[in-house]
Amino acid sequence: MKKIFIISVLSLMLAVSVFSASKKKYGKEITVKETTKISEIIANPEKFEGKRVLVKGPIVDVCKERGCWIKIGSDKEFESIRFKVEDGVIVFPLDIKGMTAAAEGIVSVKKYSVEELIKSGEEHAKKEGTTFDASTVKEPKIVLQIKGEGARVDGK
Amino acid sequence: MIQLKWRRWNIILHRDIGYLTVALVIIYGVSGLAVNHIADWNPNYIQKKEIVTIEPIVSTEKDTIVAQAVEHLHLGQKPDNVFRPDPETVQLFYPGITYSVDLPTGNVLVESNPRRMVLYEMNQLHVNSPKGLWTFIADIFAVSLIFMGISGLFILKGKNGLMGRGKWFVLFGTAIPLVYWIWFQYLQ
Numbered sequence: 001m002k003k004i005f006i007i008s009v010l011s012l013m014l015a016v017s018v019f020s021a022s023k024k025k026y027g028k029e030i031t032v033k034e035t036t037k038i039s040e041i042i043a044n045p046e047k048f049e050g051k052r053v054l055v056k057g058p059i060v061d062v063c064k065e066r067g068c069w070i071k072i073g074s075d076k077e078f079e080s081i082r083f084k085v086e087d088g089v090i091v092f093p094l095d096i097k098g099m100t101a102a103a104e105g106i107v108s109v110k111k112y113s114v115e116e117l118i119k120s121g122e123e124h125a126k127k128e129g130t131t132f133d134a135s136t137v138k139e140p141k142i143v144l145q146i147k148g149e150g151a152r153v154d155g156k
Numbered sequence: 157m158i159q160l161k162w163r164r165w166n167i168i169l170h171r172d173i174g175y176l177t178v179a180l181v182i183i184y185g186v187s188g189l190a191v192n193h194i195a196d197w198n199p200n201y202i203q204k205k206e207i208v209t210i211e212p213i214v215s216t217e218k219d220t221i222v223a224q225a226v227e228h229l230h231l232g233q234k235p236d237n238v239f240r241p242d243p244e245t246v247q248l249f250y251p252g253i254t255y256s257v258d259l260p261t262g263n264v265l266v267e268s269n270p271r272r273m274v275l276y277e278m279n280q281l282h283v284n285s286p287k288g289l290w291t292f293i294a295d296i297f298a299v300s301l302i303f304m305g306i307s308g309l310f311i312l313k314g315k316n317g318l319m320g321r322g323k324w325f326v327l328f329g330t331a332i333p334l335v336y337w338i339w340f341q342y343l344q
Contacts (some may be wrong), residue, residue, distance in 0.1 A: 058237035060247060064198065073239040077218070080241065091285060094201045094269040098237050098249025155236070155251070 027090040028150035030054060030104045038074035038081050041107060045144050048107040055081065055146065056102045059153070067091040070151075072101055084108075085148040096153050103151040110143050117141055163310065170307040173300050180297050187282035190275055200276045201269040212262040213246075221246050225257045229264065 032054035041048045041055070060080055061071035069084040070092050083103045085092070112120070118134045125132035190199035210228035215221050222238050225248060235248040235255075248255040256265040280286065284294055309318045309326070316322065 058239055058249065060237075060239040060241065060249075064203070065194070073237070077240045078242055080239070088283070091283065094198075094203075095252055095271065097254060097269070098235075098251070100237065 024096075024153045026092060026151045026153065027085065027148065028104075030102060030150050030152060032104050035102075038072065039076040039079060041081065042074065042076075042079050042144060045107070045109045045142060049109045051107050052104065053107055053146065054102060054104045055083075056100065059096055059099050059101050062092050062094050062097050064094065067093060069145075069148075070096070070101060070103070072103060082145040083148045083151065084145050090148065090151070092151075100154045101151050102154075103146065103148055105146040105148040105150075108145050108147050110145075112141050112143055114138070114140060163313075166307050166310050170304060170311060173304060173307075177297060177300050177304070181301075183278045184282055184297075187275070187278040191279060191282065199272065200279050201271055204266075204268045204270070206266045208264045208266060210257070210262045210264055213257065213259045216243075218246075221259065222248065225255070225264075228262075229255060229257075231255075 032052060034054065035056050036048070036053040038055050038057055041053065055072060057072040057074060057080075059070045060073045063069045066087055068087045068091070069082050071080045071082050073080050083101070083105060085105075114137055117137045117140070121132045121134065121137065187199075193199070208229075210225070213221055213224050213228075215224065218238070218240065222235070225246060226232075226234065229248075231248070231250070235250050237249040239247045239249070241247065244259050246257050246259065248257070252270065253266065253268040256267070258264070281290065281294075284290055309322065312318075312322070314320060318326070
């Protein structure tokens, strides 16, 4: 019985080591070789709409509720792009914030009306416990995101 | 005689699979409670936020801004990553901690998200974060649970067995999800 116990524990330790080795890979393998600059996607959304891209940059925010998106900082200042994954399929842990991601997915472009933006802003403010001034929304907005399929996260 | 052997094996398997799965039952049960209330709290991380104030930073050059912020916050070493979401803010990322500096006021939001010890690991296993081999283990566990439920029905005979008072408990237990779902779907 002792032998069975020792063999079982060793097998479990092996399983844990396999898990540890792959813990910074999320979703599918990355297949795109060439990196696209986030600034290029933001500057030409129509050109990239529906295209599969690989982007790299710092993870500047992570979905606090379900880990279902990360925001990746652009190569240019004041720009970032959201990398949205299917709920539950990939779950990004909160503590990857600040690390560097290489992320692959399909570029999606969505247009939001003023009403939709106000509603979304109010909901976000309620969630975060902050305030939202609806009068700051004056025109429709194009929201860019990458429908994420796979990502690799490095410590630096 | 054959019937006796069958019941004896049922009891042996129920007992030993019970021993084998008790740790997983506790892990999935505790994590289930934690994840059920995900709307009220984060079951994986403690979210810490603190505001500190440093001298305002007037420079517009990124490297100078970062160097001054690091110095004013007494951080000692360069951040792993830096991001400027807008011209008035710089974010410095260190392992497990983020400093968001509002340059004109010097107000700094310090955010960290330490993991909830043990609960984090339980939740990761419960939601099958590791995938791979854990999917296989979790599948076997799920089948074991089904076996435990069904074999448990046939442990006892007589007035405390399935055909005695047991059938009423089984019926009541089956009615709970059934009645709830009918109410949830059609009546509420």
